[in-house]
Amino acid sequence: MEYLLVQDVALNSAPSYAALSKVQHWQDLPQCAEQSLVSQLQTTLDLQQQLNIVSMAAGKVLPLSSMQLKTSVGCFSASGSQQADFEYRSVLVLNQQCLAEVTYHSEYAFTPLIQRELLLLESEWLFALRNALVVVRLQQLAMRDTLTGLGNRRYFDDAFNSATQLARRNNSHLALLLLDLDNFKQVNDNAGHAAGDEVLLAVANIMRDTLRASDQLFRFGGDEFAVLLAGQEADSAELVARRVVKAINQHHICQDYKVSASAGLAVLKPEQDKALLFSAADAALYQAKNAGKSTVRVA
Numbered sequence: 001m002e003y004l005l006v007q008d009v010a011l012n013s014a015p016s017y018a019a020l021s022k023v024q025h026w027q028d029l030p031q032c033a034e035q036s037l038v039s040q041l042q043t044t045l046d047l048q049q050q051l052n053i054v055s056m057a058a059g060k061v062l063p064l065s066s067m068q069l070k071t072s073v074g075c076f077s078a079s080g081s082q083q084a085d086f087e088y089r090s091v092l093v094l095n096q097q098c099l100a101e102v103t104y105h106s107e108y109a110f111t112p113l114i115q116r117e118l119l120l121l122e123s124e125w126l127f128a129l130r131n132a133l134v135v136v137r138l139q140q141l142a143m144r145d146t147l148t149g150l151g152n153r154r155y156f157d158d159a160f161n162s163a164t165q166l167a168r169r170n171n172s173h174l175a176l177l178l179l180d181l182d183n184f185k186q187v188n189d190n191a192g193h194a195a196g197d198e199v200l201l202a203v204a205n206i207m208r209d210t211l212r213a214s215d216q217l218f219r220f221g222g223d224e225f226a227v228l229l230a231g232q233e234a235d236s237a238e239l240v241a242r243r244v245v246k247a248i249n250q251h252h253i254c255q256d257y258k259v260s261a262s263a264g265l266a267v268l269k270p271e272q273d274k275a276l277l278f279s280a281a282d283a284a285l286y287q288a289k290n291a292g293k294s295t296v297r298v299a
């Protein structure tokens, strides 16, 4: 039996945008049949789509140049947003809980009457916005490692599956880097668990800083990390792997605690399945450990 994945819980199959008048203030968005704002918002749990819907409705109150939404899970801009002279900010609160801050820009002034009308629109958004935020938060809890914020093992399994399928379909390159810290246990044993956590956090940040935003980073738990390098990055995967290991080994926190990193790298070969790619990277990591640690081995 297949269960619905949390990341699939988005009622957004049919695109739907607000259209309370015939005038469109936002390019790129199609007109659709008249529907109440609340019912349009109920069609999606995607924050960007909700913002686009509300921005269409707000644009009928006052021609807007931009609308931005700032939440604890990220910032979003309505399609086609541009800066303008007049700015108006509003905080969206539901049951004494601050959900988000909205910033509007327009060439026209936000008079008290306009502000009141925007407030009415915002009040229609509150429940849909709260629901969307809960879904994103659940996705984060299900997919993220709580200590480092990197993807967790469950996230890796999904991403690894998609990445191998995509690489095979597009005949593009994919590399898997498995990384394990050396002598990490003694940090916990000698300096305590909090010091161990500090090292793990530092390593996660070093990896974020060293790798590109398009590279996918994961912590499997303990002191094990994984990186998926796709496309051009996969071509220079060995260089990337050596750069990451060097950056970890040279970092002052790792040096203070005498921790280093070993890594195993494997590049997807034609006809290879994901299980074989994983075991090749794992075997390379094992070789790196056996070769005296603090180094990289390529499968």
Ligand SMILES: Nc1nc2c(ncn2[C@@H]2O[C@H](COP(=O)(O)OP(=O)(O)OP(=O)(O)O)[C@@H](O)[C@H]2O)c(=O)[nH]1
Binding pocket: 147, 180, 181, 182, 183, 184, 185, 186, 188, 192, 193, 194, 195, 196, 197, 200, 221, 222, 223
């Ligand atoms: N501080 C901290 N420690 C953790 C966490 N998760 C696992 N550990 C510890 O990480 C250690 C991992 O063990 P090993 O991989 O054998 O340690 P190691 O000394 O790096 O071993 P080598 O890889 O052979 O060098 C164990 O002591 C775990 O208790 C965590 O979230 N925080």
